[in-house]
Amino acid sequence: MDFLISSVAAVGAVIITNPMDVIKTRLQLQGELKAPGQYVKVYNNVLQAGFQMLKTEGIRGLQRGVYPAALYQMVMNGTRLSLYHKLQVNGYLNSSSKDGSGATRLSNIKCVLAGASVGVISGFIASPLYLVKVQLQSQADPRLAVGTQHNHNSVIAALQASMRTGGITGLYRGASTSLLRVGVGSAAQLFTYTKCRDALHNAGVCDMKSWSNALAGAMLSGVAVTACMTPFDVLSTRLYNQGVCSTTGKGLLYKNLLDxxxxxxxxxxxxxxxxxxxxxxxxxxxxxxxxLVFWDVLKDAHQKWKTGAIGESTTPVGGVNE
Incomplete structure (x- = not known):
């Protein structure tokens, strides 16, 4: 049930945020291996890119790759959040010391290590879906095309094409970068989100159970996650989207992460x-x-359904049962 709750929460979020993910992919592929000023900039910024894509490709252009993105989120976040939740509720992330009121405290080191660990595990499992997501998101109208264009017709066709050129290992091309990307991003997100929300609550800015606390915590956490994860995100996009040799299955542009x-x-x-x-x-x-809000709401609803409880939430959004 934890996996199902986490998966549904992640899919609900990706449907809304996928257009920004497509824009991100296009911006990261623009000017690939060309010096600044040596290529025509199709996309100048986020707003202009979104407008161009909407005008040229329509809503479908902004939602390219939404199916593998949803599947990726189901597998990756379903695994990541459910494992992290198990560690939380079983007390594995608790510090040996108590706070002033005698309540159990979370261990910073344990939270970071747990976030990174569950991120790496989930990132590896879901890597083939991330590969397909990137390649479908990069596919564009010729007037807006950047990076290698794979011209897949469907998710299944994309997976089959990767297996034809590289076998099973072809599905995991770029996985090493994805593991770093998800591991670093997961550790930064799950740690800073919780800490930002606690700080806002303790400072009296907004109550832990309020949506404003969850939103502010997510946006503040997003700064740290973006700073830590973007370089790995760029590397992942490039490695996953590059063309491969039809005979050897090796990348045509990059040998590995370092290269x-x-x-x-x-x-x-x-x-x-x-x-x-x-x-x-x-x-x-x-x-x-x-x-994370969908995750907490669904967890709370499931808990009430199991116990038959009615009324106030038993778990604050982003918090831990103590």
Whole structure:
């Protein structure tokens, strides 16, 4: 049930935030391995990119890759959040010390390590779906195309194409970067979200159970997550989207994570590792808020259904039963 609750919460969030994910992918692929000024900028910023895509490709363009994105979120966040919740409710994340009132406290180190660990596990399991998501999101009208265009007709066709060129391992091309991306992002998100919400509550800014506390915590947490995760996000997008040799199954542009990072920095400059950071943040904040709030609401509803309880929530949004 924990997996189902986490999956449904994540899918609900991705349907709303997928357009920003598509914009992020396009911005990260623009000017691939070309020096600044040596290519025509199709996308100037988040707003202009969204408007261009809507005008040229319509709503379907902004929702490209939504099916693998939803499946990816189901598998990745379903695994990640359910495992993290299990660790929370079983007390594995608690500190050995108590706060002033004698209540159990969360251990910062345990929260970070747990967030990273469940992120790596879930990221690896869901890696093939992330590969398909990126490749479908990059597919565009020729006037807006950036990066390698794979021209897949469906999720199944994309998975079959990857297996034809690289076998089972072809489905996990770029997984090493994805593990770092999800591990770093998960640790930063699950730790800073909880801490930001606690700080806002303790400072008397907004009550822990309020939606404003959840939204503010998600947006503040999004700053830290964006700063930590964007370079790995850019590397993941490039490695997953690159073309592959039909005979060897090896990437045509990048050999591995290190080679990808070095080529980007050498040809596009260090700031290229933060391409699309604005879209990353505008996706992460709302996505964190929606998925984590949906997660808590569904958990609370399930708890009430099991116990037959009626009335006030037993678990504050983002909090832990103590």
């Amino acid at each position: 990808c990072a070095m080529q980007i920095v050498r040809t596009e400059g260090p700031l290229a590792l933060y391409k699309g950071w604005g879209a990353v943040y505008l996706r992460i904040g709302p996505h964190s808020f929606l998925s």
